[in-house]
Amino acid sequence: MGISMVATLSYITEPERKTAVGGEFEVIVLGGGPAGIAAATAAAMHGRKVLLVERYGFLGGMGTAAGVTNFCGLHANVYGEIQQVVHGVADDLLARIDRLGGLNAPHPVLGKTFAQAYDTAAYKCAADDVLLSRGVEISFHALAADVVMDTPSRIKALLIETKSGRSAILGQVFIDCSGDGDLAAFAGAPYEKGDADGNMLYPTMMFRVNGVNSALAGEAWRTIPALMEAAEQRGVKFPRKGAIVRPQKHSSEWRVNVTQVKNSQGLAVDATDGRQLSAGEIEGRRQALTFFEFLRREAPGFADAYIVDIPPQLGVRETRRILGNYQLTADDVISCADFSDTIGVNGWPIENHVAGDVVWRWPDIPGSRGFNQLPYRMLSPLGFDNLLVAGRCASMTH
Numbered sequence: 001m002g003i004s005m006v007a008t009l010s011y012i013t014e015p016e017r018k019t020a021v022g023g024e025f026e027v028i029v030l031g032g033g034p035a036g037i038a039a040a041t042a043a044a045m046h047g048r049k050v051l052l053v054e055r056y057g058f059l060g061g062m063g064t065a066a067g068v069t070n071f072c073g074l075h076a077n078v079y080g081e082i083q084q085v086v087h088g089v090a091d092d093l094l095a096r097i098d099r100l101g102g103l104n105a106p107h108p109v110l111g112k113t114f115a116q117a118y119d120t121a122a123y124k125c126a127a128d129d130v131l132l133s134r135g136v137e138i139s140f141h142a143l144a145a146d147v148v149m150d151t152p153s154r155i156k157a158l159l160i161e162t163k164s165g166r167s168a169i170l171g172q173v174f175i176d177c178s179g180d181g182d183l184a185a186f187a188g189a190p191y192e193k194g195d196a197d198g199n200m201l202y203p204t205m206m207f208r209v210n211g212v213n214s215a216l217a218g219e220a221w222r223t224i225p226a227l228m229e230a231a232e233q234r235g236v237k238f239p240r241k242g243a244i245v246r247p248q249k250h251s252s253e254w255r256v257n258v259t260q261v262k263n264s265q266g267l268a269v270d271a272t273d274g275r276q277l278s279a280g281e282i283e284g285r286r287q288a289l290t291f292f293e294f295l296r297r298e299a300p301g302f303a304d305a306y307i308v309d310i311p312p313q314l315g316v317r318e319t320r321r322i323l324g325n326y327q328l329t330a331d332d333v334i335s336c337a338d339f340s341d342t343i344g345v346n347g348w349p350i351e352n353h354v355a356g357d358v359v360w361r362w363p364d365i366p367g368s369r370g371f372n373q374l375p376y377r378m379l380s381p382l383g384f385d386n387l388l389v390a391g392r393c394a395s396m397t398h
């Protein structure tokens with residue numbers, strides 16, 4: 001299909017071919033974001049022969065590739081006291097980032113909990129070390145393109161494309177940590193996207209600025225929203241409210257989380273649609289430049305700042321959510337639910353990126369435990385013998 005030309009054919013048939021077998025593993029993890037790092041490390045710690053497949057040349061997922069640079073959900077407000085509640089592989093990663101000098105002290109968020117910023121370069125190096133120290137094999141620059149099935153409920157191989165061409169990786173268990181549920185979708189797993197009307201959380205093009213005079217900027221995360229409101233009174237338009245402009249480890253460098261990228265219908269860009277995602281990258285960078293000009297012009301301390309990084313990709317919050325044996329709900333988060341098959345916990349509230357705004361819903365503070373458990377059943381898709389999903393494509397409601 002041509003990109004901008006009118007195609008004369010609606011499809012072509014590719015010739016059948018033999019695909020080289022590129023390896024055989026007990027566990028194959030697709031995607032090297034936070035979920036993939038934890039899944040691959042945990043499987044290797046249990047003595048499995050593990051391969052992690054990642055399309056970029058580094059780990060971290062949205063945390064590095066989309067410039068997120070800040071951990072949320074490690075802490076929770078436990079009956080009025082803010083504590084770190086997520087440990088395990090996360091502790092190993094945090095310690096290694098800290099040893100590289102790339103970890104901030106936790107900072108308060110809306111007076112209710114903590115988040116913790118980090119440097120992207122330190123995260124990438126620390127994540128390599130987490131996996132390699134446990135014996136995980138990593139295949140970078142490898143795009144998963146399809147699966148081959150043994151039976152309708154059993155996956156035999158993951159097909160990947162690299163600079164060496166296409167190859168088939170045989171596995172006993174497959175864990176889809178692609179964020180988009182690519183592997184599960186290739187295998188035919190059922191999934192949902194968005195709310196009942198198909199509205200997904202809006203994506204954001206993050207960016208970081210350097211050369212900030214932090215003494216002058218002060219607590220700019222409090223004053224910038226007021227500056228934006230004043231500008232709006234003069235007719236300036238912003239993509240969304242709820243700007244997050246915060247310092248990184250080195251006080252001259254700040255991250256900016258403020259853009260909101262829509263498709264031509266005004267809905268969230270669907271990052272499983274190649275054309276929408278491509279257009280979204282351009283629109284995200286355009287919004288980043290526009291907001292940066294506002295910062296330089298109006299925010300104290302930013303007059304001599306410059307953009308030090310626009311990340312490799314648009315920050316995607318939601319695409320496919322695979323339907324599993326349990327679907328985690330908003331009520332589970334708000335009521336701090338327990339499960340008999342718990343495999344982890346979440347300390348973050350509901351952060352809903354709706355058109356033009358960010359809407360928060362919190363568990364009761366200080367009356368609740370502040371975090372919910374995560375059941376193993378949300379990792380196991382309906383109808384498969386050797387497939388698990390983890391991270392943002394796991395089984396949960398919009």
Ligand SMILES: Cc1cc2nc3c(=O)[nH]c(=O)nc-3n(C[C@H](O)[C@H](O)[C@H](O)COP(=O)(O)OP(=O)(O)OC[C@H]3O[C@@H](n4cnc5c(N)ncnc54)[C@H](O)[C@@H]3O)c2cc1C
Pocket residue numbers: 030031032033034035036053054055056059060061062063065066068069070071072073115142143144145177178179180182203204205206257314315316317390391392393
């Ligand atoms: C703009 C934005 C701001 C955010 N802010 C915060 C924050 O401040 N703090 C916080 O904790 N969370 C934040 N989040 C959420 C956080 O980034 C996600 O929860 C987290 O990254 C999800 O992890 P994951 O491993 O499930 O997926 P991802 O991080 O999306 O990782 C998926 C990985 O799979 C790879 N992949 C995908 N498809 C393929 C394929 N076909 N072949 C090969 N590789 C593939 C990708 O390259 C990627 O590395 C934010 C998200 C966004 C988008």
